[in-house]
Structures are given as C-alpha cells and as structure tokens.
Amino acid sequence: MHKDIGSILYSEEVLAERVKALGRQISEDYKGKKLIVVGVMKGANVFVADLIRQLDVDVVLDFIVVSSYGASTETTGVIRLLKDLDENIDSEHVLIVEDIIDSGLTLEYLVSNFNTRHPESIKICTLLNKVERRKVDIKVDYIGFQVPDEFIVGYGIDYAERYRNLPYVGILKRSVYE
Ligand code: PRP
Numbered sequence: 732m733h734k735d736i737g738s739i740l741y742s743e744e745v746l747a748e749r750v751k752a753l754g755r756q757i758s759e760d761y762k763g764k765k766l767i768v769v770g771v772m773k774g775a776n777v778f779v780a781d782l783i784r785q786l787d788v789d790v791v792l793d794f795i796v797v798s799s800y801g802a803s804t805e806t807t808g809v810i811r812l813l814k815d816l817d818e819n820i821d822s823e824h825v826l827i828v829e830d831i832i833d834s835g836l837t838l839e840y841l842v843s844n845f846n847t848r849h850p851e852s853i854k855i856c857t858l859l860n861k862v863e864r865r866k867v868d869i870k871v872d873y874i875g876f877q878v879p880d881e882f883i884v885g886y887g888i889d890y891a892e893r894y895r896n897l898p899y900v901g902i903l904k905r906s907v908y909e
Pocket of ligand 1: 771774775829831832837888
C-alpha cells in the first residue's frame with residue numbers, strides 16, 4: 732500500500748467485480764441500442780476504460796474535460812467546460828460516466844448543457860457516490876458504491892493531481908493534506 736494511504740476502501744479485485752456487474756446491468760438496459768459513453772475527465776479516465784470493456788452494446792466513446800473554479804478541495808459550483816464533446820448527441824442515448832459525485836454541481840451543469848442538444852436519453856453512472864456532500868438533487872442511474880465523507884483517492888481520483896494511478900480506492904491520510 733502507498734505510504735500516504737491510511738486504508739483501502741475497495742481493492743482492485745472488489746472494483747473489478749463491481750465494474751463487471753455494472754457493465755452487465757448497463758448492457759441489459761441498452762440491449763440492441765447504440766450508446767454514447769461520455770467520460771468526465773480527468774477522474775473518470777480509469778473507470779470508463781474498464782467499464783466500456785464490460786459493455787456488450789454498440790459503444791461510441793467520447794470525453795469531456797471540466798474543471799471547477801478555485802484551487803480548494805471544495806467545489807465552487809462554477810464549472811468550466813475545457814473540452815466539449817466530439818460527437819453530436821442529437822437523438823442519441825448518452826451515458827455520462829463519473830468517478831465520484833460530491834455536491835452534484837458538475838453533473839447538474841453537464842445534464843442541463845447536454846439537454847439543450849436534444850439527446851434521446853441521458854443517464855448517469857458513477858463509481859462512487861458521496862451523498863453526504865450533495866448540494867443539488869441529481870438522479871444517478873448506476874452507482875458502484877456509496878462512500879463515506881472521507882478524502883478518497885486512487886483508481887483515477889486525485890489529490891493535487893497525485894494518486895490517480897493507484898489500482899485501488901483508498902482513504903488519504905490526514906497528515907498529507909492538513
Ligand atoms: C471531480 C470528479 C467530478 C467532480 C464531482 O472532478 O471527477 O467530476 O469532482 O464533484 P461535484 O459533484 O461536487 O461537482 P475534479 O474537479 O476534481 O477534476 P478531475 O476529474 O480532473 O480530478
């Protein structure tokens with residue numbers, strides 16, 4: 732285990748099992764349909780790469796890059812779209828894939844932005860859901876795990892751009908960020 736990690740929440744094996752199950756469920760729900768899978772960068776990078784390999788539907792992969800203003804660990808609520816979709820989502824089924832949902836402000840922005848482009852449907856899949864921090868009501872369709880309000884890193888999730896490469900999800904030691 733990395734020296735900055737206090738404990739492992741979800742091991743590599745546990746993550747793989749859960750991603751497989753989510754893939755089965757999503758494949759069932761979109762059977763025979765084309766699905767535009769949108770990874771929200773950078774955090775969703777690792778999860779979306781694993782998830783699409785568990786999907787048995789016609790997948791088109793796309794990415795967007797968003798960032799919230801401010802350097803603090805708290806989301807400010809002002810979202811910047813740094814890279815838009817490449818795909819035209821008019822009349823398409825869209826699945827937005829996130830690594831973690833905290834306040835919900837990023838997704839609230841994305842869903843309302845995408846809705847102006849008249850997709851056939853929009854659903855949300857997140858690996859981790861931190862409901863204790865929710866500020867806006869967001870309907871999340873697929874959830875990997877409900878997580879406690881701890882400082883979580885790994886499997887794509889960073890602290891100051893580090894720890895994204897850890898193959899597990901863990902809780903960062905307080906001494907690292909305090
Ligand atoms: C994280 C995460 C979500 C967002 C969730 O991204 O990947 O996109 O925050 O927070 P919210 O529900 O409070 O809006 P971050 O801005 O840290 O960027 P990153 O994906 O590049 O790490």
